[in-house]
Amino acid sequence: MTESTVEAVGSRVEPILEVSGLVKHFPLTQGVLFKKQVGAVKAVDGVDFTLNKGETLGIVGESGCGKSTVAKMLVNLERPTAGSIKYKGEDITKLSGRALKSVRRNIQMVFQDPYTSLNPRMTVGDIIGEPYDIHPEVAPKGDRRRRVQELLDVVGLNPEYINRYPHQFSGGQRQRIGIARGLALRPEIIVADEPVSALDVSVQAQVINLLDRLQGEFALSYVFIAHDLSIVRHISDRVGVMYLGRIVEIGRDAEIYDHPTHPYTQALLSAVPVPDPEAREHRERIILFGDVPSPTNIPSGCRFRTRCWKAQERCALEVPLLAVPAEFRLTTGPAAHDSACHFAEEKQVVPPEEPSEEPPGNPPHGPADDHVNDAE
Amino acid sequence: MLLEVRDLHVEFRTRDGVARAVNGVNYGVDEGQTLAVLGESGSGKSVTAQAIMGILDMPPGRITGGEILFKGQDLLKLKGEERRKIRGAGMAMIFQDALSSLNPVLSVGDQLGEMFVVHRGLSKKDARARAVELMDRVRIPAAKERVRDYPHQFSGGMRQRIMIAMALALEPSLIIADEPTTALDVTVQAQVMDLLAELRRELDMGLILITHDLGVVADVADRIAVMYAGRIVESAPVHDIYKAPAHPYTRGLLDSIPRLDQKGQELYAIKGLPPNLMNIPPGCAFNPRCPMARDVCRTDVPPLYDVEPSDGIRMSACHFWRECLDDRVNS
Numbered sequence: 148m149t150e151s152t153v154e155a156v157g158s159r160v161e162p163i164l165e166v167s168g169l170v171k172h173f174p175l176t177q178g179v180l181f182k183k184q185v186g187a188v189k190a191v192d193g194v195d196f197t198l199n200k201g202e203t204l205g206i207v208g209e210s211g212c213g214k215s216t217v218a219k220m221l222v223n224l225e226r227p228t229a230g231s232i233k234y235k236g237e238d239i240t241k242l243s244g245r246a247l248k249s250v251r252r253n254i255q256m257v258f259q260d261p262y263t264s265l266n267p268r269m270t271v272g273d274i275i276g277e278p279y280d281i282h283p284e285v286a287p288k289g290d291r292r293r294r295v296q297e298l299l300d301v302v303g304l305n306p307e308y309i310n311r312y313p314h315q316f317s318g319g320q321r322q323r324i325g326i327a328r329g330l331a332l333r334p335e336i337i338v339a340d341e342p343v344s345a346l347d348v349s350v351q352a353q354v355i356n357l358l359d360r361l362q363g364e365f366a367l368s369y370v371f372i373a374h375d376l377s378i379v380r381h382i383s384d385r386v387g388v389m390y391l392g393r394i395v396e397i398g399r400d401a402e403i404y405d406h407p408t409h410p411y412t413q414a415l416l417s418a419v420p421v422p423d424p425e426a427r428e429h430r431e432r433i434i435l436f437g438d439v440p441s442p443t444n445i446p447s448g449c450r451f452r453t454r455c456w457k458a459q460e461r462c463a464l465e466v467p468l469l470a471v472p473a474e475f476r477l478t479t480g481p482a483a484h485d486s487a488c489h490f491a492e493e494k495q496v497v498p499p500e501e502p503s504e505e506p507p508g509n510p511p512h513g514p515a516d517d518h519v520n521d522a523e
Numbered sequence: 524m525l526l527e528v529r530d531l532h533v534e535f536r537t538r539d540g541v542a543r544a545v546n547g548v549n550y551g552v553d554e555g556q557t558l559a560v561l562g563e564s565g566s567g568k569s570v571t572a573q574a575i576m577g578i579l580d581m582p583p584g585r586i587t588g589g590e591i592l593f594k595g596q597d598l599l600k601l602k603g604e605e606r607r608k609i610r611g612a613g614m615a616m617i618f619q620d621a622l623s624s625l626n627p628v629l630s631v632g633d634q635l636g637e638m639f640v641v642h643r644g645l646s647k648k649d650a651r652a653r654a655v656e657l658m659d660r661v662r663i664p665a666a667k668e669r670v671r672d673y674p675h676q677f678s679g680g681m682r683q684r685i686m687i688a689m690a691l692a693l694e695p696s697l698i699i700a701d702e703p704t705t706a707l708d709v710t711v712q713a714q715v716m717d718l719l720a721e722l723r724r725e726l727d728m729g730l731i732l733i734t735h736d737l738g739v740v741a742d743v744a745d746r747i748a749v750m751y752a753g754r755i756v757e758s759a760p761v762h763d764i765y766k767a768p769a770h771p772y773t774r775g776l777l778d779s780i781p782r783l784d785q786k787g788q789e790l791y792a793i794k795g796l797p798p799n800l801m802n803i804p805p806g807c808a809f810n811p812r813c814p815m816a817r818d819v820c821r822t823d824v825p826p827l828y829d830v831e832p833s834d835g836i837r838m839s840a841c842h843f844w845r846e847c848l849d850d851r852v853n854s
Contacts, residue, residue: 209708210679317796347563348735352779352792359789374708381781381790418713420738422780424761427742434717435710438678 161235163368164198164221164254164336169230171216175443189442190216192392194230195469198336203362203369205383205400207376207415211439212389214372218340221370222256223247234336252282255334259341261321265313271324272309275299278331285332298327301364302357319350326357330365338370343378355382376419380404388412391450392442394469398484406481408472408491411451417496431496449489457490465489524592525729526575526614526697527551531589533570533753536582542800544570546753547589549827552729552746554696557720559732559740559761561776562750565797568733571750572699575731576616577606593697612642615690617719619702621682625674631658631685632670638692657688661718680711687719694726701733716743737780741765749773752798752808755827759837769830769839769848771813807842815843 172187191213198204208214219225221232223239231238239250255278258264265274275295279286286294296306302323313321322342329337339358343351355378361367373379379386380400387397388411396409407413414433421430435454440446449467452458472491475483482493533545545567552558562568573579575591577598591598593613598606618624626634635657636650645653651670658666661684674682683703690698700719704712720743723730734740740747741761748758749770757770768774778791795812798804804811810820819842828844830837841847 209710319796347797348737348776349563349779349793350796352790353794355781356789356792376709377781414710418709420712420716420736420740420742422737422741422765422777424741424744424765432713434713436714438680438711 162197163200163235165233167195167231169194170228171220171225172228186443189392189445194394196387196397198368198370200368201366203371203383205379205386206372206389207374207379208389209374213392214389215340218338218372221338222254223251252332253334254336255329255332257325257329257337257339257342260345261318261325264325265321267313270310270312274324275327275331282332298330302327318346319353322346322354336368340372391439391445396486402481402484406493408482408486408493409488410455410457413494413496461489524551525554527592529590531574532587533574533584534587535584540801543803544753544800548755550748550755552731554729555727557730557732557743557745559734559744559747560750561734561740561747563735563797565800566750567753568750569701572701572733576699577610611638612693613695614697615695617686617690617700617703619705621686624686627674630671630673635689635692642693657692661688679707680714683707683715691722697729699731752803754840756840763837767848769844770841771815771847772809774847
C-alpha cells in the first residue's frame with residue numbers, strides 16, 4: 148500500500164469506532180463500614196483513537212499500561228469513568244438495555260488465555276453456540292448445530308469435534324475455539340487481547356494467519372492488543388503505544404516502527420531482541436532505568452519523565468499533548484504523526500527494512516568468534 | 524568442558540502411560556560460554572535442566588540412562604549429600620517465575636542469607652551483610668533498607684534480580700537460567716538480560732539459557748542447541764544457525780517469526796502440533812510436520828550428523844540436512 152491510497156481510503160471511510168477522552172479509575176477505599184475513597188488506580192487516563200472499517204489497530208504497551216482495561220471498556224465489560232466510545236456515531240457508554248445488547252453483538256472479544264477463558268464443563272459446541280442463547284435472532288434454534296460446525300470449519304478445526312471438551316484440545320486449538328466463539332454473532336469488530344501470547348512459537352504463526360484470513364473473509368475490524376512488537380507490526384495497519392494509562396504515540400505501522408519520535412517508543416523498540424546475531428554488534432540499545440511508576444501516583448506533567456533520558460523542567464510542569472509535534476508539523480514525512488513529547492525527535496532504532504546481505508562496515512566473522520565474544 | 528550431558532534419558536511414569544520427556548540429549552558448556560537451549564513446551568528442555576540440577580521429581584520422573592559430567596564427575600553417581608554440596612556452590616538455577624520461586628513469608632534478606640548460613644556456616648548477622656552486598660551487586664537501589672522487605676513488595680524485574688542474586692551467592696561456575704525473562708516486560712527484560720550477561724562475564728561462569736525466544740538467543744548466546752520431542756535436533760554456533768539452519772524444524776521456527784520485510788504476507792507456520800510424549804512418532808519425531816519428510820524419515824531415527832562447513836562444531840539430526848542447508852543458501 149502506498150501512502151496516497153491510505154490517505155484516500157482514510158478520508159472516504161467513516162470510522163467504525165471513535166474513542167475519545169476515555170478514562171477508567173478504580174477507587175481505592177479504606178475502612179470497612181464507612182468506606183472512604185483514599186485514592187484511585189488510574190488504569191486508563193485519557194485515551195483517544197479511531198478505528199476504521201476493515202482496519203487493524205494494534206495497541207502495544209507493557210503490563211500495567213492499561214491496554215487490557217481499554218479492551219474491556221470497548222466490549223462493555225467495564226464502564227468507563229469518563230469519555231465516550233462511539234460505534235458508528237453512537238456513544239455506547241450511554242446505552243443500556245436493548246440498544247446496548249444490539250451493539251454488543253457487533254463488538255466481540257477474543258481473550259488471552261485459552262486455558263481459562265473456556266468453561267471446562269461445557270462442550271465446544273455449547274461454548275461456541277452460547278452467544279446464540281443471548282442473541283437468538285442470529286440463529287434459529289434448529290440451525291445452531293450446523294452454524295457451530297461451520298464455525299469450527301472456518302477456524303480450521305474438525306467439525307466432528309463439536310461434542311468434545313476444552314481439555315481435549317491443545318493451546319492453539321483452544322484459541323481457535325475462542326476465535327470461533329468471537330465470530331459466532333458475525334460481529335464487525337473483534338477486540339483481541341493478547342490472543343497469541345500464551346501459545347508456542349510455531350503455533351502463534353498459525354493463529355496469526357487465521358486472524359489475517361478471517362479479517363478478509365468477514366470484513367472485520369480488529370483492535371489487536373499485545374506486548375509483542377513484531378507480531379503487532381505484522382498484523383496492524385496502525386499502531387498506538389501506551390504508557391501508564393495513555394497513548395504516547397500513534398501512527399501508521401511504518402511511522403511508529405521506522406520513525407518513532409517518542410522516547411518511550413524508541414526505548415521499547417530498541418529493547419526488543421532481534422533474531423539476528425549479526426545485529427548485536429551494531430545495534431544501539433536504550434536501556435531504561437527503574438520501573439513503571441504506580442498508576443495510583445502518576446508523575447506530574449509527562450508521565451514518562453521519571454524514566455526518560457531527555458526529561459527537563461518543562462516535562463514536570465506541562466502535560467504533553469498527543470498531536471503532531473511542532474518540529475514536524477510543516478513536514479509531510481513519516482515523522483509527522485501524533486506523539487506526546489515536548490522534545491520529540493526522530494531516531495531510528497530498528498534496522499531498516501530489507502537490509503542488505505552484508506551490512507556495510509561489518510567485518511565478516513572469523514572462526515575465532517566462537518570463543519571470543521567481542522559482542523558483549 | 525565444564526558440564527557435559529551425554530545421552531541422557533528421562534521418562535515420567537503416569538497413570539496413562541510412560542511419557543518419554545528426554546530421549547538421548549547431548550550437550551556441553553564451557554567456562555565463560557553461553558549455551559542457549561531452544562525449544563517449545565514439552566520439548567524436554569526444562570526436564571534436562573532439572574536433571575542436571577538434581578531437582579527432578581522422582582517419582583514420577585526417572586533417569587533411565589546417560590551421564591551428567593560436571594568438571595569430569597558424573598553427578599548421577601553421587602549420593603544425595605554430595606549432590607547437595609554441588610547445588611548452589613557449584614551450579615545454581617534461575618527460575619522463570621520469581622514470585623512463586625521465592626518464599627512469600629520470609630524477607631528477601633533471610634532467603635539470600637540462608638545460603639551463607641547453610642553452606643558457609645556464617646552467623647545470621649554476617650549473612651545479612653552478605654545479602655545486602657548481593658543486592659547491591661544486582662543493582663537493587665537502597666539495598667540496605669530493602670533487605671527486610673518481602674518478595675511481594677518488589678516489582679517483577681526486581682524479584683528476578685533477587686533470584687539472580689540468590690543464584691550468584693556462592694559464586695557457582697555454572698548457572699542454568701530457565702526462561703529467566705519470559706514473565707517480564709520488554710524493557711525490563713533488556714535490563715535483566717544485560718545484568719545477567721555482565722555478571723556472567725565478570726565471574727567467568729558457564730551459562731545455560733533455556734528459552735523459546737529466538738530474539739533473546741541471538742542477543743546473548745555463543746552456541747544454540749535446539750530441542751524437539753526430547754532430543755537435540757540441531758546444535759551449532761549461534762551465527763551458523765541464523766544464517767542457514769541445518770534442520771527443517773529450526774528453519775520453520777526461524778521462518779515463523781514475523782519479519783519486517785514480509786509484512787502483509789502470510790506467515791510461515793509449521794503445520795500440526797508438537798507430538799504427544801507418550802506416543803512419539805517412529806523414525807524422526809518431526810516427520811509428520813516436516814515439509815521435507817520422506818519414507819526413510821518415518822522409519823529410521825536420524826543420528827546427529829556432523830554438518831560442514833561451520834565455524835565450530837555443528838550437528839543436525841536430519842537425514843537431509845545438506846538439502847536443508849542448500850535450500851536456504853539458494854533462496
